[in-house]
Amino acid sequence: MSAALKLVHPAEDQDARRWRAVERRDASADGEFWSCVKTTGVYCPPSCAGRPHRKNVFFVERRAEAQAAGFRPCKRCRPDEWIAGALADRIGEVDWSRIRDDINKHGWARLGRLLSDEECAGLIAAYEEDERYRSTVVMRRHGFGEGEYKYYNTEAPDIVADLRTTLYERLAPIANGWMRALGETKPFPAMHDAYRKHCARAGQKRLTPLILKYGPGDYNRLHQDLYGAEVFPLQVAILLSSPGKDFDGGEFVMTEQTPRRQSRAIVAPMKKGEAIAFAVNDRPVEGAKGVYRVKMRHGVSELRSGSRYCLGVIFHDAA
Ligand SMILES: [Fe+2]
Numbered sequence: 213m214s215a216a217l218k219l220v221h222p223a224e225d226q227d228a229r230r231w232r233a234v235e236r237r238d239a240s241a242d243g244e245f246w247s248c249v250k251t252t253g254v255y256c257p258p259s260c261a262g263r264p265h266r267k268n269v270f271f272v273e274r275r276a277e278a279q280a281a282g283f284r285p286c287k288r289c290r291p292d293e294w295i296a297g298a299l300a301d302r303i304g305e306v307d308w309s310r311i312r313d314d315i316n317k318h319g320w321a322r323l324g325r326l327l328s329d330e331e332c333a334g335l336i337a338a339y340e341e342d343e344r345y346r347s348t349v350v351m352r353r354h355g356f357g358e359g360e361y362k363y364y365n366t367e368a369p370d371i372v373a374d375l376r377t378t379l380y381e382r383l384a385p386i387a388n389g390w391m392r393a394l395g396e397t398k399p400f401p402a403m404h405d406a407y408r409k410h411c412a413r414a415g416q417k418r419l420t421p422l423i424l425k426y427g428p429g430d431y432n433r434l435h436q437d438l439y440g441a442e443v444f445p446l447q448v449a450i451l452l453s454s455p456g457k458d459f460d461g462g463e464f465v466m467t468e469q470t471p472r473r474q475s476r477a478i479v480a481p482m483k484k485g486e487a488i489a490f491a492v493n494d495r496p497v498e499g500a501k502g503v504y505r506v507k508m509r510h511g512v513s514e515l516r517s518g519s520r521y522c523l524g525v526i527f528h529d530a531a
């Protein structure tokens with residue numbers, strides 16, 4: 213057989229290209245695929261400084277595939293903290309069945325890292341661009357705490373609108389499970405556009421995504437983000453600053469109040485760029501005598517130093 217007729221299997225060809233990228237530690241190939249290392253049980257992007265043997269490596273296209281095959285994120289290059297690709301893909305890689313279970317069991321869940329350092333910095337820098345906001349709230353004036361926040365208007369950075377529509381689609385089925393458990397019959401629409409129309413018909417038309425800014429001594433009292441009768445029961449917070457580096461203190465706290473019991477406090481650990489989803493108000497809990505309602509509130513403990521920015525994504529609009 214002449215060399216010109218030699219056929220190369222496309223998958224072999226692709227694997228050979230991928231292996232060359234691994235050998236070169238080619239960061240430009242990061243995000244295209246992941247190496248699973250059978251001997252160590254970890255997965256890495258091509259740029260990892262680790263030196264696996266070819267025979268121990270196979271490739272997958274998504275982190276979720278590596279996780280599903282039982283591989284752990286490499287401790288050296290931390291691919292679980294690694295942010296790239298379109299926001300919808302990052303949100304698609306989140307393990308939503310685990311999150312549904314966590315939310316159903318605890319009323320909240322960590323969604324992992326959704327925003328890169330650059331995206332966090334961009335949102336913080338835009339805090340001073342007044343044209344992007346419909347109003348500024350100085351918390352002391354309303355007895356909400358110390359610190360301030362701003363509600364985005366339609367000039368919000370694209371990423372804020374994208375987070376809101378994409379996360380809604382994932383959270384709506386979980387919210388509908390809660391509604392059924394609480395005996396409410398009307399489900400939330402699958403898409404955020406349709407839900408916003410529903411809010412508008414209820415007289416809630418103003419955008420609710422917001423960015424909060426805390427300095428030394430600032431805090432946010434326990435509260436619920438209710439803006440009218442129409443309530444989507446879950447919301448998302450994304451920390452934009454780095455705990456222990458940009459600020460100290462300022463923990464995200466929640467309380468849950470079970471009928472005839474004292475309140476219980478929960479501290480949610482968050483890193484920069486990381487998101488958590490949590491109950492806005494009531495959540496259903498399965499008891500011996502059926503489902504009952506537990507009321508949740510959230511707030512932020514006092515900042516000892518530095519500055520802390522956080523993005524709040526609330527899915528219902530405001531009256
Ligand atoms: Fe809030």
Ligand SMILES: [Zn+2]
Pocket residue numbers: 255256257260261262286287288289290
């Ligand atoms: Zn690695």
